[in-house]
Amino acid sequence: MRALVLGLMLATTACSLTSRLDLPPPPVAAAYPVALDGEAVPEWRAMFGDPRLQRLIALALNENRDLRIAALNAEGARAQIGIQRAQSLPNVNLDAGYTRQRQPSGVAGAGVGVTPGENTGITFGQVTAQAALTSFEIDLFGRLRAQNAAASERYLASREGQRAVRLAVIGAVADAYLAERLADEQLRLTRATLADWQDSLRLTQQRHAAGQSGGMDLAQAEGQVRQAEADLAQRQREHMQASHALVLAVGYPMLTDLPEPIDLMGQPIRTALAADTPSDLLIRRPDIMQAEHELRAANADVGAARAAFFPRLSLTGAFGFASLALQSLFQSANQSWSFSPALSVPIFRGGELKASLDLSRVRTSIAIATYEKAIQTAFREVADGLAARATFTAQLDAQKAAVAQAKRRLALTRLSHRAGVTSRLELLDAQRTLYAAQQALLSARHGELTSATALYRALGGGA
The missing domain is CATH 2.20.200.10 (Outer membrane efflux proteins (OEP))
Structure with missing residues (x-):
């Protein structure tokens, strides 16, 4: 019994060969290229106000397989801590x-x-x-304590990895939902445009039968309708594929009792998010925190590899x-x-101990580079999101004005065409211009919403 007490006292007073880790300074600028005022990053339900999208995100957080795998990995890392700590006890x-x-x-x-x-x-x-x-x-030289520390840091890294996957799932469902909304609205716009152009074709056919227009006008009207029919088939395919992608992102078959969707132009997604300084990302972004814990675990592995050079005292x-x-x-x-x-x-191990130490040092260098890369990636994503936020408002305003102008032009061109002042070719051009402007407006609004989602993820989200 006295020997056991003496052994425990030696274990608690043992030295450690794990050096203190000083994190490298963030390899990015002190401020973002674009600085905008706005609201703080909210919780995801406040960020995405569409009730249909909220139901889908909540379902995905329960059913998504990537999130399940991340949670199980975290549980496995916690169990590994228990295994490692048991080696320090008699x-x-x-x-x-x-x-x-x-x-x-x-x-x-x-x-x-x-x-x-x-x-x-x-x-x-x-x-x-x-x-x-x-x-x-x-544990005279801290080998077991270093291994315990490494296991604990890897568990914390797995927890941050779980948060990162959760945030990625939220963003992926939001992106897939917005893509499905875009495809649906583009499909509806194409159908309405096709119906309008079919009416115009029937009118042209009647005028051609009455000898009031030539074959060129009829051919142009028929070509326009056929192109719209081809666009309709493409939009139908894109809508089905977007629906399949949404089901995959959610990880569960689409429910039948979901709330009615909200159109892109009326989507209540918050776009006025603001970022403080890049240093805030170090504690908000789960992927950066994950890389930091992996770096600390690698540093603890170096300490364990150093301690392996020294004698081991065991009691039986x-x-x-x-x-x-x-x-x-x-x-x-x-x-x-x-x-x-x-x-x-240890007297002779054929260079195994030194190689293990060298390997641990190399892995630490890799972990440092990974940590710095995570910071740089986060900085770039936030900067891109802020740049998008600064420019999309002006783009949308200009595109809305372009749609309004195209509508006015089409109305005037129709009056002039019926009066025989303008040609059929000019009417076709006005119709195509309006159709393209409306499609561009939908794409611009979709881009604004997806960039807001990307900025939400880049800032660490509210997951």
């Missing part, structure tokens, strides 16, 4: 046994005055019971009782014990 086993044996008299009586042949043999039984301490290592002991009869087993005269300290000093 293993105590309680053993009990009974042995029955027979020895020839010539063997059993050798040296005690028993002559071979006087008896045929000796039969006896033995009962044992003992508590054994098996190979408890005294047992205390128990042994008796020929069970009823007298626990008498004081039948006590037995053993105590076996062992010292292991």
